[in-house]
Amino acid sequence: xxxxxxxxxxxxxxxxxxxxxxxxxxxxxxxxxxxxxxxxxxxxxxxxxxxxxxxxxxxxxxxxxxxxxxxxxxxxxxxxxxxxxxxxxxxxxxxxxxxxxxxxxxxxxxxxxxxxxxxxxxxxxxxxxxxxxxxxxxxxxxxxxxxxxxxxxxxxxxxxxxxxxxxxxxxxxxxxxxxxxxxxxxxxxxxxxxxxxxxxxxxxxxxxxxxxxxxxxxxxxxxx
Amino acid sequence: xxxxxxxxxxxxxxxxxxxxxxxxxxxxxxxxxxxxxxxxxxxxxxxxxxxxxxxxxxxxxxxxxxxxxxxxxxxxxxxxxxxxxxxxxxxxxxxxxxxxxxxxxxxxxxxxxxxxxxxxxxxxxxxxxxxxxxxxxxxxxxxxxxxxxxxxxxxxxxxxxxxxxxxxxxxxxxxxxxxxxxxxxxxxxxxxxxxxxxxxxxxxxxxxxxxxxxxxxxxxxxxx
DNA sequence: GGGACTTTGTTCCTGCGTTCACAAGCGGCT
DNA sequence: AGCCGCTTGTGAACGCAGGAACAAAGTCCC
Numbered sequence: 001x002x003x004x005x006x007x008x009x010x011x012x013x014x015x016x017x018x019x020x021x022x023x024x025x026x027x028x029x030x031x032x033x034x035x036x037x038x039x040x041x042x043x044x045x046x047x048x049x050x051x052x053x054x055x056x057x058x059x060x061x062x063x064x065x066x067x068x069x070x071x072x073x074x075x076x077x078x079x080x081x082x083x084x085x086x087x088x089x090x091x092x093x094x095x096x097x098x099x100x101x102x103x104x105x106x107x108x109x110x111x112x113x114x115x116x117x118x119x120x121x122x123x124x125x126x127x128x129x130x131x132x133x134x135x136x137x138x139x140x141x142x143x144x145x146x147x148x149x150x151x152x153x154x155x156x157x158x159x160x161x162x163x164x165x166x167x168x169x170x171x172x173x174x175x176x177x178x179x180x181x182x183x184x185x186x187x188x189x190x191x192x193x194x195x196x197x198x199x200x201x202x203x204x205x206x207x208x209x210x211x212x213x214x215x216x217x218x219x220x221x222x223x224x
Numbered sequence: 225x226x227x228x229x230x231x232x233x234x235x236x237x238x239x240x241x242x243x244x245x246x247x248x249x250x251x252x253x254x255x256x257x258x259x260x261x262x263x264x265x266x267x268x269x270x271x272x273x274x275x276x277x278x279x280x281x282x283x284x285x286x287x288x289x290x291x292x293x294x295x296x297x298x299x300x301x302x303x304x305x306x307x308x309x310x311x312x313x314x315x316x317x318x319x320x321x322x323x324x325x326x327x328x329x330x331x332x333x334x335x336x337x338x339x340x341x342x343x344x345x346x347x348x349x350x351x352x353x354x355x356x357x358x359x360x361x362x363x364x365x366x367x368x369x370x371x372x373x374x375x376x377x378x379x380x381x382x383x384x385x386x387x388x389x390x391x392x393x394x395x396x397x398x399x400x401x402x403x404x405x406x407x408x409x410x411x412x413x414x415x416x417x418x419x420x421x422x423x424x425x426x427x428x429x430x431x432x433x434x435x436x437x438x439x440x441x442x443x444x445x446x447x448x
Numbered sequence: 449g450g451g452a453c454t455t456t457g458t459t460c461c462t463g464c465g466t467t468c469a470c471a472a473g474c475g476g477c478t
Numbered sequence: 479a480g481c482c483g484c485t486t487g488t489g490a491a492c493g494c495a496g497g498a499a500c501a502a503a504g505t506c507c508c
Contacts, residue, residue, distance in 0.1 A: 008433075010426065011465065017425040021404060035485065044406025048467060055487060063486045064474040080425055081432035088424075095323035102319045105404065105421040110428070149431055150424065174427040180245060180329065182268025190430045192423055197329040199416055200312075200374065201241040201304055202234065203398040204334070206414045207373055208305035209232075235495065259455065272497060279457060287456045288504040450508090457502080467492075477482080 008079075012053045016076055018043045019050070021109075023073040035066040082110030087148040089115040089172070091163050092155030093123050093133050096178060100152060101128045111150070115142040119159070136163075143170035150174045157181045164191070232303075236277045240300055242267045243274070245333075247297040259290040306334030311372040313339040313396070315387050316379030317347050317357050320402060324376060325352045335374070339366040343383070360387075367394035374398045381405045388415070 008016075022042045026034060036054075040047040054060060054067075057079055061067040077083050088111050090101055100106070101116055116133045118124060126133045134142065142148070151167040153160050153175060160179035167175060168189045175191045177183050180198075185191050232240075246266045250258060260278075264271040278284060278291075281303055285291040301307050312335050314325055324330070325340055340357045342348060350357045358366065366372070375391040377384050377399060384403035391399060392413045399415045401407050404422075409415050 008429075009465075010430075013426050013429050014422050017422045018404075018419070020425075021421075037485090042406075046467070048469090049465090051485095051487060052466085059487070061486055062474070063472075064476090064484050066485065079429070081428050082425060086428055095326045099319035099323035100420070103420065106424065109421050109425065111421075111424055150427055174431040176423055176427055180242075182266075190427060192427055194418065194420070194423060195242070196324070196327065196418070197245075197333050197335075198238050198241045199400055199418060200330060200335055201244075201306060201333065202237050203374060203400055203414060203416055204305045204310055205232075205237050205303070206234075207398040233495075261455090270497065272499090273495090275455095275457065276496085283457070285456055286504070287502075288454050288506085290455065452505105452507085454505080455503090457500105459500080460498090462497085464495080465493090468490090470487105470489085472485105472487080474485085475483095478480090 008056045012056060013080070015043065015045060015050075015053050016080060018045075019053070020073060020076040020080060020082075023069055023076065027069050027073055031069050033066045034069055034072075036061070039067070077110075085110050085112045086150055087112055087114045087146045088150040088152060089113070089117065089139070089143060089146075089148045089167070090152045090154065091117045091136070091139070091167070092153060092179075093118040093126070093128070094154060097152075097154035098128055100154065101131065114146040114148055115139070117142075119155075139166055140170045143167070143172060148172060150176070152176045152178070153183075154178045232280045236280060237304070239267065239269060239274075239277050240304060242269075243277070244297060244300040244304065244306075247293055247300065251293050251297055255293050257290045258293055258296075260285070263291070301334075309334050309336045310374055311336055311338040311370045312374040312376060313337070313341065313363070313367060313370075313372045313391070314376045314378065315341045315360070315363070315391070316377060316403075317342040317350070317352070318378060321376075321378035322352055324378065325355070338370040338372055339363070341366075343379075363390055364394045367391070367396060372396060374400070376400045376402070377407075378402045 019039065022039060036051050037047045040050040043050065057075060060072055060075055090097055090113055093101065093116055101113055106113070113131060116128060116131050117136050117139050118133050119136050123133050124135050149172060151172040153163055155163055157179045160177065160181050161183060164175060164183045164185055168185050173189055175183065175185060175189065177191055177193045180195055183191050243263065246263060260275050261271045264274040267274065281299060284296055284299055314321055314337055317325065317340055325337055330337070337355060340352060340355050341360050341363050342357050343360050347357050348359050373396060375396040375398070377387055379387055381403045384401065384405050385407060388399060388407045388409055392409050397413055399407065399409060399413065401415055401417045404419055406417070407415050
């Protein structure tokens with residue numbers, strides 16, 4: 001007797017986040033309703049798939065009309081859990097870490113960095129945005145005090161596992177890993193990996209594989 | 225009569241890139257052979273899946289022994305097309321773009337940035353690594369001259385499509401897009417998207433969804 | 449030289465994600 | 479009030495990725 005099953009496929013969740021972004025843009029533009037076709041093309045997905053994704057949160061559209069932009073945006077905000085800002089810590093303030101700490105796309109989406117950490121004394125004390133880089137020894141204190149639930153790892157590969165262990169022990173329950181190593185975490189802690197060099201290598205392979213095909217270029221395709 | 229079908233699943237290609245990285249590390253350590261189990265655990269995947277992935281490039285192991293580290297590394301290098309360095313251009317030298325331009329993980333993996341571009345006069349002329357940031361008007365010239373086949377977009381969302389169009393017209397055939405918009409490219413041009421804020425939102429959702437479950441933490445799991 | 453053990457390569461199967469196609473429902477027009 | 483067009487929501491089929499189990503093959507030991 002539960003109207004909607006509690007499990008939403010991970011691939012769907014990723015697309016819901018995209019829909020939310022598009023809806024926010026539409027709402028800022030004063031738009032009141034959207035059809036699934038229009039929303040799907042703005043998000044770069046199939047209209048039927050979009051409707052199926054949205055059906056996971058119960059009926060939220062009006063047949064013959066479409067979806068109410070504001071209502072759907074609020075619904076997605078609630079489901080994705082970005083209604084209240086989430087505290088995040090970032091470990092490893094190299095080039096990539098600095099960029100992420102300053103990345104506007106996070107702050108405007110319900111995420112707030114509450115601690116930046118690095119092992120190098122040269123970086124400790126440096127200011128990025130309105131935060132000061134702290135030493136790794138303060139990691140547990142800050143996580144406990146702020147109740148941060150998300151950790152981002154941009155350290156060298158060699159220390160990533162150690163940092164992961166300390167984050168998990170301190171109470172962080174979700175970890176985004178940019179280091180090129182697989183991380184083992186205790187059950188109850190989610191780890192997602194982003195591997196930038198792998199992305200490039202996949203591209204290189206696809207490009208090389210396509211060369212002998214000599215594909216024509218008369219049509220236009222949608223790519224996510 | 226083609227011993228190996230020319231199509232390798234994209235998910236497999238991504239893992240092959242990971243295997244290549246692990247193999248390089250092993251080779252540097254002087255290791256001569258590896259078993260699928262060991263390689264799989266180092267890469268964070270299932271042993272059976274690893275063997276299936278490798279089977280796409282024909283038999284390359286010795287039963288009862290394992291895989292020759294050097295030979296397999298060379299084979300993967302060839303298949304992935306990173307034998308010769310690939311020329312890349314990067315458009316949008318903000319925080320993220322600067323970090324990528326300096327990211328060591330690219331240069332050591334067969335990718336070389338040959339051009340950095342930005343629209344802001346304040347950034348033009350700035351040096352990053354051994355390259356100088358150029359104006360967008362030089363984009364086509366540099367792509368043509370260097371024969372760059374890969375483009376990386378780290379611009380604001382508003383101009384990403386325009387940059388994509390210019391890259392494709394100039395001859396770039398693979399594009400890595402960090403801007404939070406779906407890009408349309410001509411057929412024959414591959415586009416891959418990396419959306420950092422979506423990754424965080426998925427993490428936030430998984431974390432919130434897990435709260436009512438109150439999962440125990442007695443076991444240890446592998447997370448990619 | 450033969451047997452047993454180890455490890456690969458393959459095959460089957462299960463489950464998930466995606467897509468297509470249709471029925472149900474709502475607003476607007478006559 | 480009734481009809482029509484439009485759009486959502488859902489059911490079914492297809493294809494793909496992942497995992498487990500089994501057979502082939504090579505090596506080491508007796």
